[in-house]
Amino acid sequence: MTIYDISEKAGVSIATVSRVLNGSSNVSEKTKQKVLDVINQCEYTPNAFARGLGLNTMKTIGIMCADSSDLYLAKAIYYIEQKLRANGYDSILCCTGYGLESKKSCMNLLITKKVDGIILVGSNFVYDKDTENRYILDAAAQVPVMLLNAALEAPNVYSILSDDFSSVYEATVQLIQSGVEDILYFTNSTSYSSKKKMAGYRSAMESQKLFRNNSMIQFYQGSHEDIHAMSEHLMKLYQKGLQFHGIIASDDCLAMGAVRFALNAGLSIPRDLCVIGYNNSLLVHCCEPEMSSIDNKLETLCQSLILTLMGVLGGREMPKQTVFSGEVVHRGTTLASSRDCQK
Amino acid sequence: MTIYDISEKAGVSIATVSRVLNGSSNVSEKTKQKVLDVINQCEYTPNAFARGLGLNTMKTIGIMCADSSDLYLAKAIYYIEQKLRANGYDSILCCTGYGLESKKSCMNLLITKKVDGIILVGSNFVYDKDTENRYILDAAAQVPVMLLNAALEAPNVYSILSDDFSSVYEATVQLIQSGVEDILYFTNSTSYSSKKKMAGYRSAMESQKLFRNNSMIQFYQGSHEDIHAMSEHLMKLYQKGLQFHGIIASDDCLAMGAVRFALNAGLSIPRDLCVIGYNNSLLVHCCEPEMSSIDNKLETLCQSLILTLMGVLGGREMPKQTVFSGEVVHRGTTLASSRDCQK
């Protein structure tokens, strides 16, 4: 069943049918109805491939993320997919893993598939060296590239991110003000946003002359979900005699590792140890006491990202970088002043 | 840059170029090399839309799931996407939500986009009434439909699932054998697999003459992630005087609600209350003691699903239904006999 069949049955030309299906300008109401009737009756749907060929688009956006099963990334993907579809686009998902080569190949795949834009979900797509970001620029030469939680200045690349530096800075200062001075930063990543977070921590500590040495920044290198290993990492430090009464983690899961460490070490939270996570995810409700965490307004970010993308695709001028501020949400794992106490 | 340009530059016909790019049968080695050289040199990539039009496929699979941010579904999507791409397919993701209408419209969208197959991730796509499953049959008339964690007997529909009935039956029996007799079943869903799980629980309880009445099966109706509300649900029962010393939940998150309830009620786990979750997700490591849970071998299921789908697409005869058995993993929230103790 092609547009020819329809045009024949309706007694009009294919051009008319096409115009009924699309812009429908310059077609009389009578003809339009007749054509629509035939289309409904025959249950005709235009061939998407031919349509793509004619229009040079299939209204598809490529979504890349390292690991769609990650709690935070999964939520981002959910928001993005929903909002894309609400705008008439749908999305090809590519889970790239964390290696550069695999990212490149996914990128090429999406370009080859002729997507209208590419969204990089998560900060681990932007590297330090310009040469390693080459693949993003190459892609951006073809289609707009959107970065969520990362920033890169380049033509046709748009960055939407939360102000991780300030959020962590603020969280650190609040922790200090609550009386905790030896605060560890606990991370497992050197991604763009991780570095910003870390800088926020360090800056806050240094501003209060509390940053002693680099051992206060702890890198965990194991599996992303292995809470035991995270806990063990901290336990080793503790047993070596490193002093700390606060931990700011780059991620709720790591913070959960810290909570577990406290349990294993017999430390009471928040009396002996305060913990602040990041992302304000489901996990914050899963421990006792409940976890303080930084909320970076993921849905707002995604909303803004889609808005920007739609603007760009519509040919409008759009801001190259959009930054939102986050919020420190205090719960049971910190000694929050009463005014900050939130559920 | 089209296939014409390449053919001209290489001094061959377009058909030859096409054959080099695809089957490459009946092309002399010399010609092949020459064509490949030109292609590389010009950085030519075939136009995907034209290719789709010619071949009537773009090697794309539609993935539908209610909520890709759900811990379990997100993992499933991750596995599926990875394995699809390893097989040369990529995937369009649609998050449908839990309503029937939205599922239908996503389904139509995918069909219109001419995907080669559709994967329904999660058991909530199959309904009780045949009329409500109509949309699946309609889709299956066009492309193969794969069900993960659900079953439906219909032409061109393939079901891959774990034996939820037996897993829960076994878990229940084990709990009973450990000395816990008043066991609640806690669920938030009436999906296909939820019903199977519930039936497993009920059958086990009845076989031991321990099923007293329907209040032992508790439906939680709130948000999927609201652990507090889940806990509250149980608290109300407890305060009403309902007796229970074990809870089997249809989901780790609900089980987490049960753990929190125990905390709030001052009950000690596992002494006063035993809890078994489902999915063996990240959450099991997030509470103290760690949560016993049922592992339904998600990766195995996904692997098998892709294998089956690839078989079907390759025109081979494939089993309409594939069932794997799950495993009860005992941790701290149950009084496991020592032999069952696992990490």
Place this chain on the structure above:
DNA sequence: CTTTGTCCATAAAACCTTTCATTTTACTTC
């Protein structure tokens, strides 16, 4: 030297839609 068969390259058709330039129709106005 001719014939037969194999291997490979070629031209043309098929896939289906969009869109531009053009023609036809309908309507208004003098």
Place this chain on the structure above:
DNA sequence: GAAGTAAAATGAAAGGTTTTATGGACAAAG
């Protein structure tokens, strides 16, 4: 009634690939 204009409808080309039927070249065999 003719001319001019705006709206509606049409025809044909373009978009780029795959594939089939056809034809040509070359090698081996008679």
